[in-house]
Amino acid sequence: MKKILGLLLPVILIGVLAGCSTAKNEEANVDSQSVGIAITGDAHADALDATSYDSEMAIYSAVYEPLITYGEKGDYQPGLAESWDISEDGKTYTFNLQEGVKFSDGSYFDAEAVKFTIERAKKMNPTTTLQTLVHLDKVEVVDSTTVTLHFKKVSNQVLAELCATRPLRIMSPNAVEDGQVGGAFQKAIGTGPFTVGTSTEEEVTMVPNPYYNHENPLTYQVIFKTITDGSSRALALRSGEVDIAGGTLGQIMDSDLQSLADSDDFATYQFTGTMSHFLAFNPDNTTLTSDIRKGIELAIDKESLSDHDIEGLFQSSVQYVTDANQTTVSYDVDEAKKTFEAAGYQMNDNGFYEKDGQDLAFDLVIQTAEFPEWKEQAEVIENNLKQAGVNITINTLDSESYYDVLWTSKDFDMILYRTYTDALLPYNFLNSLFYNTGDSHGVLADDERLSTLLDTYAAAANEAEQQSIFDDIFKELSDETLAIPIDYKDENFVTTSKIKDFVFSGLSDAPIDYQQLVVK
Template identity: 30%
Template sequence: MKPYSTSKAALSILALGMGLGLAMGSVPAMAAKMDATIGMQLEPPNLDPTGGAAAAIDEVVYANVFEGLTRFGADGSILPALAESWDISEDGLTYTFNLREGVKFHDGTDFNAEDVKFSLDRARADDSTNAQKALFADIASVEVVDPATVKVTLSKPNGAFLFNMAWGDAVIVAPETAAENAANPVGTGPFTFTEWAKGDRVDLSRNPDYWGEAVRLDKVTFKFISDPTAAFAAMMAGDIDAFPNFPAPENLPQFEADPRFSVIVGSTEGETILAMNNKQPPLDNIKVREAISHAIDRQAIIDGAMFGYGTPIGTHFAPHNPAYVDLTGQSALDPEKAKALLAEAGVSDLTLSLKLPPPSYARRGGEIIAAQLRDVGIETEITNVEWAQWIEDVFKGKNFDLTIVSHTEPMDIGIYGRDDYYFQYGDPDFKAIMANLDKATDPATRTGLMQSAQRKIADDYVNGYLFQLARTGVADAKLKGIWPNSPTQANDMTAVYWED
């Protein structure tokens, strides 16, 4: 970044112009700002939310470029989107969606029920590359009733089906453009894709033909700044208007003291965990996993890696969810118990790989955890990896012992029932709990099952549960409408505007 400078000559001309303007009484009022530059620490690997697991994809395109049948509101509620309403059969198996009419994709083609059928069938196909294919597993058939009506029949009741359809992985795409969405996304949203300058930014423009309420910004730029120091400098210089997930929480007090900025602190769906490979010896031994859990000082990680921002968790569930159970005491810091468990397991001189993706919670937290594990006799070999390598090596290849990652998908405890998921748990009893949850519609019954699921994975010490990631953001004080919380991984710009 070049330092800003102005020559003496330029300053003289500027002063003269200002003087003349004042003398003539003709200084025009500044036009309202109609664009916003949003900072992000991570660049998405592609721009297709139906074909990638990275949270950064949704952070750019969710609700901005792509829309689903339903969507998450800022408060986590499920709202109508491309489906303006729906009817559910008494047996809970058939959902009839009444679609909005007059909607067009950004290439000018019409949106209709055929696009919904294509999208859902594509997501659940045997060769689907959707990162959340399990969201569609209960769909038995998708039938086009007429251009504005689609009927989805499930193989079994699923009380979370409308919730599932709000995920970014469930957005509706067109058959004509689906194959190109990774580099040239075409959706139905209020912003259209303009340009992706790899390694730098993604530009979006206001969609003049949007079916719904028009957005108030003409242009949004998502600027990728991976280095926390550079992110701080960019905000202070005014190069960035907002950084909703600011990567250097230690700088927030400086922004709070500066009237030019507003600091936004909220909650996320991000359960930050020390993930363990449950099928990799000796981590296939519950005593070893429990020992690791008792070696962890959560608050020290929150303080050291996140500067105090974060809520300790003892299971994979968000503390702000009404069904949350506080199980932190079950895996409380107890180094002596950790050593005893390792001895009971017959494990000594243990060295484990610890692969850390780029976010500061992982890199900083990994160093703290390595020291904590060393205190109970476990050494770690730390490898810092970029996201693409993490996806291939850890998430897909399962080539790891330990890793640290924040799972930012909403209420995603169901991942523990997947046999092929990267930490390789897939316990039959847990699967049975989730199967009953899928069938349940009574709120009290669902709460009880969710709490049973939380206790089950805590009892099995599947992973080391660290903290719920806080949403710590900073914005220009005049930029309004940024989500304070993150009910899903998104930078929803549809209600963002500049205050006069």
């Protein structure tokens, strides 16, 4: 299965306007065109608290803005904060805020709003692993445009975490009951381009924030439409039901992408991404030892799964990744078989390896709502491993059941998953899924050396030391085959002729630069 994305040009010229609808937006007092955007799940706009994880990822950035914006490989840029200073010991961060910015209710953004948001995020997320919240000692309001975060220990991920789509984008205290840190959420009030209009399970309409960009609001509204199937998202583009689809908003099948790219009615965009897709293992499965995992990796033909040259778990666009610290594992079925045999397995009459009467057999859990290509990739992996004497059963789940299996029931042997993106790579991703706590092993690994290395990195304030530690982390991931990368994902989007220009924000989980989006 050669992926067709390599055939797509980074930018294909946009066609002419096919038509547009207008609606009077009384709140912003402008005539707004409607732009339909495909997403994979119910938006849950009624729960769009900036400090929560309760709504669809894609809609947070339409309402809330960050203090810091993501720059390539950790080159962070100003957001609501114009500048910042970090103490030499890595324990104190002072942010100088923009002046004259207003929330969508007309109240002013200031240091008190920053303090409220961060304290609320800490209160509402007691089990978080984010350094900004776990290590927080206090938030000090110096004056209306200056706020200082004091931490109990070195915190080298603060800028990265402030970039993320949630839970640290800034919200107004007026969004909750009585403006209290622990108050019940009432209404999404941010400084971003939109406010929530009407919403159902199928779609949510967001109208321009009249106070956005110093009271220079956008002239279009957006309608996020829930479409859970990749092929259906392509059909929605063709019918004009949506005008933008792709990326982490809602991926489209590769074959559909090529077909849409061939049409003059659509524009196709490709941007460098940071996400990887990988095969992960259940650390509770004692059969899946390091040697067996290594044999499985040797048996998988990665060239048939991706147009990219697959090396380590993370793409070269990820911070700390260099040519020198990545390891390539080449496809070698014979070597895979030798690995299994060295572990005491013998081929049986059914063509599978067995030991002590048990086949070398595993279930592979996937979902296709967010990642439709996983069906075909899982079938390739199943066939590859069959040739190497490993019996794989593919279990395709709906999105909700898939995440329940991953995070709660742990009812899987192997699972296809994706890395986080951008500023949350590589540390926060690994800390979230591969780190052993005092109570239990990681979600996807039980590796004490890796956990120790992650602890060492978290306490390192010096950039050279941080790089050296991650060189060791990448080596441990490869040596122990803790995850098998199968694809590096670009950011691919398709727009209808209603969109004159589409600009990638640079942040995978909030990909649309609404201010630069040009609607005809």
